[in-house]
Amino acid sequence: MALIEAYTAQAGQSKASWDYFMAKRLPRSGPKPDDLFLIHCHINQVREFFDARGDKTSRALLVQLEEECSCVSATASSRLQDGRQIDSPG
Secondary structure, three states: OHHHHHHHHOOOOOOHHHHHHHHOOOOOOOOOOOHHHHHHHOHHHHHHHHHHOOOHHHHHHHHHHHHHHHHHHHHHHHHHHOOOOOOOOO
16 A cells, blocks of 8 residues: 555646545544455456556566465355354464
8 A cells, every 4th residue: 555655646647546546544534444355346447557667576476466365265264154153264
């Protein structure tokens, strides 16, 4: 999230879509979303954002996040299908 903040803070980088994205981090009502969840929900836009800047390091971090979130999501889904609690070990 810090990388997205840094890029959007640069002069001339503000766009309505990214202003909206950043505003979602501090909603006027309701719970504050988790940054990783917010990024994952907008993964394609974030990928394009980093690609447009030629930032291969950030792109690699995004791929890692996508893979790790997918693993966690698959494990949670499997546990729910098996009738186990999500937070149960193994």
